[in-house]
Amino acid sequence: MWYQVGIYASAQVPAILDAFAKWQNTGATDLKSTVALIIGLQTTTLGFFYSEPASKPKAFELFYDIPSLAIAIPPTNGTVNSLTQVLGSTFSNVPQRHDYRAASSKVDAQLYNDVYDFWRQEASAVHNTTGANMTFTLQPVPANLAQEGSRKGGNPMGVPTEAHQWWATLVDWTHAKDDEIVRAVPIATEKKWKELSEKRGLDVKYRFLNDASRDQNPLATYGTENLQRLKQIAIKYDPGKVFQNLQNDGFLVSKA
Structure with missing residues (x-):
């Protein structure tokens, strides 16, 4: 590569x-x-x-x-x-508090810029008072992703079939006393994605599970039919619910 x-x-x-x-x-x-x-x-x-x-x-x-x-x-x-060896050396080992958050939208440069401007103002203000660092990440999802999944057996994660993006933020900060003020920024940014994308006909309700925060419900965005299929897959390959019971909480199909 x-x-x-x-x-x-x-x-x-x-x-x-x-x-x-x-x-x-x-x-x-x-x-x-x-x-x-x-x-x-x-x-x-x-x-x-x-x-x-x-x-x-x-x-x-x-x-x-x-x-x-x-x-x-x-x-x-x-x-x-x-590539993995190089990228792996860039991560910090300093213990910190972490949070993620997810959102999605159709492809649109003006929307990207408008939400970025909102995020930057909010994130900078909180960084100045708490030292919290935040990222603004856009992950491209081509239409081919869902098409290939369907061709090879299905799309149980409900990935949208048109080109779109998955937004994510990784937030790092030091003190528990700052939890609420720090987490308020990604929460407000997700709301801004929803507000602007709905107004402009660019909304994608999908939330990528790996990027979702504790108060989000990504499995619900997969759709009822897909969620039922995931439960059937779990029963087929893990009838004893070993993964569901031993996994340390999170977005489990047994809880959805």
């Missing part, structure tokens, strides 16, 4: 979001390509990944003219293992 990771200034975020939306509608049709976009309060990380050896894949051409602060990982023809 081929990959490259760059670091960009916050001033470039509007251009990056515009390019990202255009890429979802054009470059993402090259199913060997994907883009990782993680926006922080200080800098933005853009990762380009191509599932076979390449040299500057054309799929990412919309991004190439956006100036970067640094190239964290230079263009590399490597393996999943070599």
Whole structure:
């Protein structure tokens, strides 16, 4: 595979979001390509990944003219293992409090920019008072994902069949006394996604389970029929409910 990771200034975020939306509608049709976009309060990380050896894949051409602060990982023809080794070394081992939150929408650059502007103002204010760090991440989901799932046996997770994005935020902070004020930002941002996307006909109700927070109900967004199928699958492969009983809580089909 081929990959490259760059670091960009916050001033470039509007251009990056515009390019990202255009890429979802054009470059993402090259199913060997994907883009990782993680926006922080200080800098933005853009990762380009191509599932076979390449040299500057054309799929990412919309991004190439956006100036970067640094190239964290230079263009590399490597393996999943070599990429994992590099990325694994970037995570902090400092114990902190964590939270996630999920939202989804159809592809739209203006929506991305408007919600980002809202999030940045709120997240910056809380960072200044608590030290909390938050990310604003858009995960591209091409129509092909659900299509291939259906072709190979079904779509029990209820992934929407049109191109869209899964928004996620990872929030890190230090003190329990700040829990409420810190968590208020991602909660408000999810509400802003819903408010603006509904007004503009861009709403996607799906919530990706891996990114959901404790008070969200992602399994409900899979649809009643899909949830029933997941329960049937669980009974078939885990009739003793070992996973349901031993798993340390979370979004379990037995509780949905």
